[in-house]
Amino acid sequence: MEVNQLYIAGTGLVSAIGGTTAMNWCSFNADINGYTQSNYRTQDFSPVKLALIPEEYFDHLPEAVQLGPQTSMRHTRILLAAHCAIQEALAGNKAFTLSNIPLVQACPNLLPVDASFNKRLRKNLIALSGEKQTPDDNQGFYHTLNTGRSAVIEGIELAFKLFDTGKPKFVLVGGADSFDDPSAIKILDQMQRLNSESSNNGFCPGDGAAYILLTSEKEHALRKGNKCVALSRPSVGFEEGHLHSKLPYKGEGLAGCFRELLQSLASEAKINTLYSSMNGEQFWAKEYGVAFIRNQQYFDDKLVLQHPADCYGDLGAACGGALTILASQDLLHRQKNDSCLLYSSSDHGYQAATILKSESIDV
Incomplete structure (x- = not known):
């Protein structure tokens, strides 16, 4: 049976302006700007502005799990940000963890090395949370999209299709990304897309994670008042x-x-x-x-x-x-x-x- 609408049952958001949904909402309403001048430079030596998650947002996390020798600092930041946002999104539903709920993941796609990282992303997130790996090996529980900014909303469309089957009661949809990497900055600089003193037509690269717990049942929806x-x-x-x-x-x-x-x-x-x-x-x-x-x-x-x-x-x-x-x-x-x-x-x-x-x- 086709589902016409879904309800938001939980959210988690981490960015340069906040470590939780509430912090981001308040900062956004106050027009707080998370841009800072980085150590990166463009080809003409202009400083590059970035909007990075403050390191203190990660201070409460456990010691890093074994992510493999090829896990870069950028990928580590993506994992940590995703972990924080997922924990917040699932906080109101203690029965659900990454091990037992379908995850529709919008993945980073700027660099060639992202492809192998994305394949093991769910397993690394489960390991980071301390949960036990499930024997399903992601089958039916892990769906990835690599289309960039549109991927999470496309992921919501995929969640609708999962709910159409009548099987899941909840689906977690979200994405995590970061541009804090010399190779990523170099690519954007060569394309003249960076926000810098020498360009008035660029953007400020950021990093962050955003996850939404969806349900088809209104009684499980996240509430504020009524x-x-x-x-x-x-x-x-x-x-x-x-x-x-x-x-x-x-x-x-x-x-x-x-x-x-x-x-x-x-x-x-x-x-x-x-x-x-x-x-x-x-x-x-x-x-x-x-x-x-x-x-x-x-x-x-x-x-x-x-x-x-x-x-x-x-x-x-x-x-x-x-x-x-x-x-x-x-x-x-x-x-x-x-x-x-x-x-x-x-x-x-x-x-x-x-x-x-x-x-x-x-x-």
């Missing part, structure tokens, strides 16, 4: 004229995602808040502008556009998860039930969007 948050089945698209394509940009990918979602709204309903993956690069502003203009009739005249990368940098594979968590907090803190649209776009054309709405729960 409210919970539901997600619609995402719309997924592809832009042929993407950032790295030689084809002309036509704006059909994101505009199509918006149209598919917004056509299902009640005729009198208008979207008044939109959460975007825009990171400061001009390409993404153009993409949003095209999608907005082609669907303008669905948006309120006083639309609020939120792009949290201004606070915590570009989170890569964790981007869609962070947007979903901040948007859910926004809805939970409003006086009346409401809805908002969020989307995330990847460098290579993958795009995904969903609508979140708050609902009342009988208490």
Whole structure:
């Protein structure tokens, strides 16, 4: 049976501006900026700004497990950030651990070495948490996506398909990523995409992790007072004229995602808040502008556009998860039930969007 909506049962978010969901929400509302000048330099020796998770957020963690000799410092940071966010997301549901719940993981994909790291990511996370490895060897419990910023929202679509089978009661969806690596910075510098003194069209690389525990049963939803948050089945698209394509940009990918979602709204309903993956690069502003203009009739005249990368940098594979968590907090803190649209776009054309709405729960 096809599931029409899912509920958020738990969240975990770690970034440069906070070590928990609550910290990130408060910092974001206060417009706190996590950008700092790093020791990296561009080819013309301009300092590079990064938005990195403060080291003290990892102080409470156990001693590092054996991750293998090829595990870089960047991959270690990704694991530690993911561990912190997952523990928070599952904190309200003690019966569930990584060993017994399906995980849909948005993975880093910038460097060639990421592929082998992603294959053993779940096992390393289980080892870091001190849990016993299960004999299933990930079969049916571990699903990976390597499409970049859009991956978590695409992962939510995959979670819907898992719930359609009627088997799981909960699914954990999330992503973790980091750009804190000389090879990663070099690649971005060669592409002239870094936020530096010599560029006005770059982004600030960040690192972070964001995980969302999903359920199809409203009684298990995360509550604030008498409210919970539901997600619609995402719309997924592809832009042929993407950032790295030689084809002309036509704006059909994101505009199509918006149209598919917004056509299902009640005729009198208008979207008044939109959460975007825009990171400061001009390409993404153009993409949003095209999608907005082609669907303008669905948006309120006083639309609020939120792009949290201004606070915590570009989170890569964790981007869609962070947007979903901040948007859910926004809805939970409003006086009346409401809805908002969020989307995330990847460098290579993958795009995904969903609508979140708050609902009342009988208490």
